[in-house]
Amino acid sequence: MTNLELITEALPYLLEGTLVTIQLTFWSLLIGVVVGLPIAFAQVYGGKILQGIVAVYERLARSIPLLVMLLLINYGLPRLGLRIPIFRAAVIGIGLRSAAYQSQIYRGAIQSVAGSQMKAARSLGMSKLKAFFYIIAPQAIRIAIPPVTNESAIVLKDTSLAFTIGVVELLRQGEYFIATSNEPMVIYLTIAAIYFILTTAVNGMLSLFEKKYQIPGIGIKGGHSDAY
C-alpha cells in the first residue's frame, strides 16, 4: 500500500480526532478567558488579600507541568466523588493552566493603557467604571490580541497531552490507526501536518483581526507568553 493510499485511509479517523482537538482547544481557551479575566482584574484593581490568593494560584499553575495537572485531575476527582468524562477533565486542566497565562496577558494590556489614559478620562468627570469601559478596555483588547493568539496556538498544541488520560483526540486516533497499519512515520507526519495547518490558521486569524480592528498607533506586533 502506497503512502498516499495509507493517508487517504487514515484521514477520516484523523479528522474525527481533529474535531475533538478543536473542541478541546475551544473549551480550554474559553475557561482560560472566563477565569483569566477576573484574575487580571483582581491583580490590577484588587486588594492585598485578593492579590495574594491570585499570586498563589498563578505560581501553582505555572510551576506544575500540564501532564501532572491532567493526571492529578484524572485521579483526584473520583476521590472527591466526582466522575466526569475525561474530555471535561482535560478541558479543566488545560483551561486552568491557560487562565494563569491569559491573566498575565490581560493584566499587562490593562496596565500598559491605564496610567495617563485613566487620568485624562477622569479629568472629564468620568467615573472609574466608565473610564474603564470606554477608554481603557477598547485599547487593552487590541493590545492583548497578539499574545492571546500566541496563547491559543499553545493551547492547541497542549491538547495533544489529553492523549495521556485517554481522550481520543488527533494523536490518539493516530495511535489507534498505527496499531493496525504499522506505518508510524507516515501517520505521524500527517498528524504533524494537520497540527501545523491548525496553528497556521489560528495565527492567520490574528492578521484578520488586526486588519479589521486596526487603529493606527495601538497594538504590539508579535509576542511571547512567558513560561514562568
Add this chain to the structure above:
Amino acid sequence: MPTKHLLKIEDLHHSFGEEEVLKGISFSLDKGETKVIVGPSGTGKSTILNNIIRLVPPKKGKIYLEDTEITTTKKINQIRQQIGFVFQDFGLFNHLTAKGNVMIGLTKVKKMNKKEAEDLAMLELERVGLKEYADSYPSQLSGGQKQRVGIARALAMQPKLILFDEPTSSLDPELTGEVLKVMRNLAEEGMTMLVVTHEMGFARSVADELIFMEAGNIVEQGNPEKLFTDPDHKRTKEFLFQLTDLYGEGEN
C-alpha cells in the same frame, strides 16, 4: 464691593512622602481672569492643578469653586465636568479620532445625544483650527495638533474655567506657537484660565496676574509687567530674567 471668586484656594498644603511640596498656597481667580504660575521645576506648580480637580487629593487646605467647597465633596465627578484640564502629555485617547476624543465626554458623561455632541465637537475643533483633522487618530497628529485637540476636548465640556498643566513643555519649539495662539484667543474671549508654564512671552502679554512660586511658597504675585521690570523680590527678578533668556520674550 465683595466679588464672588470663581476659584479660591486657601492654605493649600501637600507632601509626597516626607517631602512637603506645597507649604500653604492661597490665591483666587475671578471670572474672565487669566493667571499664570511660574517657578523652578519641581516646586509643586503642577501639584496645585492636580489638587484642584483632586486627581491628587491635597493633604491640607480648602479649595472653593464659586460657593462650593470642592476639596472634600463627594460629587467630584460633577465638579470635574466644570473644570477643564489640559495635560502636558496631551492625554488623548488613542483609540478615538480627534472628533471622537472631543465627543466622548459629551456623550458618556454629559449624556448628550450623538448628533448634538458631534456638532459641538466639530465647532470646538474648528475653534482650535483642526476641523480638517476631525477623523485623524492621535498617532497621526503632530504634538501641537494633539494638544489643540486636548484643548478642544476641554472646551467642549463648557467648563467654568480651564487648568493648563505646562501645555507646551512636551512640544518641539516650532509647535508651541500654534498652541499658545489658541490659548491667547481663549483668554481674549473671556475664558477663565489658570496656566502653569515656562512660556514667558505668553505670561507677560496674556496674563492678568503672574504668580511666582519657589520651594512650595508663593514668592510674589502681581501684574506681570511689574514683576518683569520692577519686582519686589530679588529672587523674582533673578528667575524671570533667567527664564526670559532661555525661552525668549515673545511669540511669532
Add this chain to the structure above:
Amino acid sequence: MLDILLEYYPLFLRGLGVTVFVTVISCFSGTVLGTFLALGKIYGNKLVSGLVRSFISIIRGTPLLVQLFIIYYGLPAYGIRLTPITAAVISFIINSGAYQAEYLRGSIQSISGSQLKAAQSIGMTKWQGIRHIVLPQALRRVIPSWTNEFIYMIKYSSLAYVIGARELMTEGKLIASRNYQFFNVYLVVALIYLIVIIAFVYLFNRIEKKVTIP
C-alpha cells in the same frame, strides 16, 4: 502523602536528577542550535534563510509530543532505534533550538545595525563583528528568555514519561503502580516540580541581576 515522600525519596531524587540532566543538556544544546539557526536566518542567503524559516515554523507549529513520537516511534522504521532518554533529549534539543532561535533572532536584530557598522569601521570582517561584538551582547540580552525556556523545559521534560524515559514522572508512575496511591504519588511529584521551579526562578532572578549591563 509525606510518608510516600519519605519512603521513596531515593527514587524521586533519581528521577529528579534525570529530569534536571535532560533539561540542562537540552537547553544548552538548544542554545547552540538556536544560535546557528538564528544566524542562518538573519545573515544567510535566500535559500538558507528560507530553509531555516520553514524549519522553525514547522517545529513551533507542531506539538512537542508529536515530535517526540516521530523520533522515538517513527525512526525505527528506518533502522534508527533510540533509547527513550536519547530520543527525548534529541527531540527536546530540536524543539528548544527552534524556539531559542526566535528569541536570539530578536535579540541579535535589536543590536545588529550600528554596532556591526562600528565593528567594521575598525577593520573587522562581518563575521568577526558578529562573533565579537553582536553575539556577546545578544546572548546577554536573551538571558531572560533563556531562563524562561529553561523553566518551560523542566515542565515539558515530563513528556518523556509517555515514551517511558525514567525521569521524575515515570518514577512516580512506577511507585504508584506498586502502591496504587496514584493521586498521592502524583501530588508529591507536583510538589517536587513546584519546589524545584521556585528554586530555579529565585536563582535566575539573582543571576539576572548580577549579569545585566545597565
